[in-house]
Amino acid sequence: MAKLEHGSDDREDVELEAFRRLYPSEFLQQFLKEGVRPDGRPLGRARSTVLSVGSLPHAEGSAMVKLGNTTMLAGVKLEVMPSPVDSPDEGRIAVEFQMPAICSPLVRPGRQSELEPVIAEQIKNALTSTMMVDLRELIIAPGKAAWMAYLDVYCLDADGSLLDAALLAAAAALADVKLPEIAITDDGKVFPANVVTEKAQTLKGKRLKLGKIPMALTCALHPKHILPDPTAEEEGILKTTITVLTDFSGQLVSLYKPGGEVLASTSIVQSCIALAKYRGKELQKIFTEAIMKADSDDTMDAD
Amino acid sequence: MAQSRVSSYSLESQRVSLARGSSASLISPHGTREDGRTLHECRAAFLQTGAVNAAAGSAYAEFGQTKVIVSVFGPRESKKAQAYSDIGRLNCNVSFATFAGSVRGRAGQGVEEKEYSQMLYKALEGAVTLHTFPKTTVDVFALVLQSGGGDLPVVITCASLALADAGIVMYDLVSAVSLSSFDTKLLLDATLDEENSQDGSLMLACMTSRNEITQLSLSGEWPQGKLSEGLKLCLDACNKLAGLMRIQLRISV
Numbered sequence: 063m064a065k066l067e068h069g070s071d072d073r074e075d076v077e078l079e080a081f082r083r084l085y086p087s088e089f090l091q092q093f094l095k096e097g098v099r100p101d102g103r104p105l106g107r108a109r110s111t112v113l114s115v116g117s118l119p120h121a122e123g124s125a126m127v128k129l130g131n132t133t134m135l136a137g138v139k140l141e142v143m144p145s146p147v148d149s150p151d152e153g154r155i156a157v158e159f160q161m162p163a164i165c166s167p168l169v170r171p172g173r174q175s176e177l178e179p180v181i182a183e184q185i186k187n188a189l190t191s192t193m194m195v196d197l198r199e200l201i202i203a204p205g206k207a208a209w210m211a212y213l214d215v216y217c218l219d220a221d222g223s224l225l226d227a228a229l230l231a232a233a234a235a236l237a238d239v240k241l242p243e244i245a246i247t248d249d250g251k252v253f254p255a256n257v258v259t260e261k262a263q264t265l266k267g268k269r270l271k272l273g274k275i276p277m278a279l280t281c282a283l284h285p286k287h288i289l290p291d292p293t294a295e296e297e298g299i300l301k302t303t304i305t306v307l308t309d310f311s312g313q314l315v316s317l318y319k320p321g322g323e324v325l326a327s328t329s330i331v332q333s334c335i336a337l338a339k340y341r342g343k344e345l346q347k348i349f350t351e352a353i354m355k356a357d358s359d360d361t362m363d364a365d
Numbered sequence: 366m367a368q369s370r371v372s373s374y375s376l377e378s379q380r381v382s383l384a385r386g387s388s389a390s391l392i393s394p395h396g397t398r399e400d401g402r403t404l405h406e407c408r409a410a411f412l413q414t415g416a417v418n419a420a421a422g423s424a425y426a427e428f429g430q431t432k433v434i435v436s437v438f439g440p441r442e443s444k445k446a447q448a449y450s451d452i453g454r455l456n457c458n459v460s461f462a463t464f465a466g467s468v469r470g471r472a473g474q475g476v477e478e479k480e481y482s483q484m485l486y487k488a489l490e491g492a493v494t495l496h497t498f499p500k501t502t503v504d505v506f507a508l509v510l511q512s513g514g515g516d517l518p519v520v521i522t523c524a525s526l527a528l529a530d531a532g533i534v535m536y537d538l539v540s541a542v543s544l545s546s547f548d549t550k551l552l553l554d555a556t557l558d559e560e561n562s563q564d565g566s567l568m569l570a571c572m573t574s575r576n577e578i579t580q581l582s583l584s585g586e587w588p589q590g591k592l593s594e595g596l597k598l599c600l601d602a603c604n605k606l607a608g609l610m611r612i613q614l615r616i617s618v
Contacts, residue, residue: 119430120511121464131418135510137464162460163506164436166419171458171506214463218434218508219417294419 108291123239131221136231153200206250306338422531426523430513440501453498514557537572
């Protein structure tokens, strides 16, 4: 008898999956009517977010983010460069966003996804306009040498709201950066502090001073509801999204609404901004806790 | 970027260059290695299936400092440009994250990535029952998150686990192990530091239950006695690794 029941369960599962695939928008509609999302969360809630900092030993700063199933890994690698001619008292940060073929069935190796340059640019703009890292922090010796920071964000699993997860990973990786101890000679040659051969001046290692930290919240628009932090499935069905970028204190940095079917009224835009401000508080807590945990791990290692 | 790079700053690359050519510093007089292992001991391995939700099957493997993630997609429609084939295709691609090594690599297809992709394909080809999915392609994509020595055997092991996770029918799981030679000594499952000063290497991929070798690559000088000893060590390690893989698969089901 038990076996028979089990069999009918299986058939129900298959029918449910078929309904999900054949009538995706009706499927979503059935859930929204009841006030829940297909993954079981309430309408206005973002997915559970896990941030861990300092997981890559080869990078000077790193962070991993899991936003539901969406997974991002960011690493910062530092290189020494001659001071830029146009701005002798600044270093540089280069941002790249990578979607390797492992992250989604839609990406094929060797072919760049359209999203890669778009998201990289959005991260770069957010970091620049919030002044999260003052580029003058990256000087080694004005007019001689400076740090070039390569910030690479890898998407390991793509399940919607990519910018939100990527920006969180990028910001946390930068916050984790510790400039290494180095020595510089009078003519601008830079060495690791422990292999100095000539007369040189030693610079202590330090953490970067951080300005305001940016965050993003993507909202998918349904004619009757606003769904923050959509999954790939929801993004595929609803098509219209608004992405709000703020800093942790709730100040608006930028807002993207790239076309779409649903026209957004002012009140919808304002609701999205309100949701982003609320999300900012959540993320600030997660961010601060992750950085503090990494710091205490560091001091324990030092002991 | 308009600037040219003066020097690529890295403490680790300095350490590697100092170690090169001096195997003595890597093996202590008591016969233990830098990380405390004996010569014929593998690194602690961590395997996990279902690492990537968007893929049909996936696996994450961590062997010491080497960390690899593999996704499997398909069987799905072959590319339009490809000719009709009455057996399935296996498409393998290996890439390295820019922060995988101590010096930042250029993202994209380097020579090493192409070679590894080809080697991965050759190691798995014999294990997958290609005739069970005619006209279609199974994609095996690997990303090396951190390169810490023995990257290719870890990729092969992880890929075969991901194929099993995706439900692709195989004759047997493929497990792979590398071995480094230092004069008369043989070191199993070498780290990056050890690989940089080895004088010969051996990589073995095999299907242990069928007692079949799918891939064997040798470099350096291998006299007969040493080779048979090396093969025995590798086969034994592959057997143990296959056991670990089976345990992981049983847990995940």
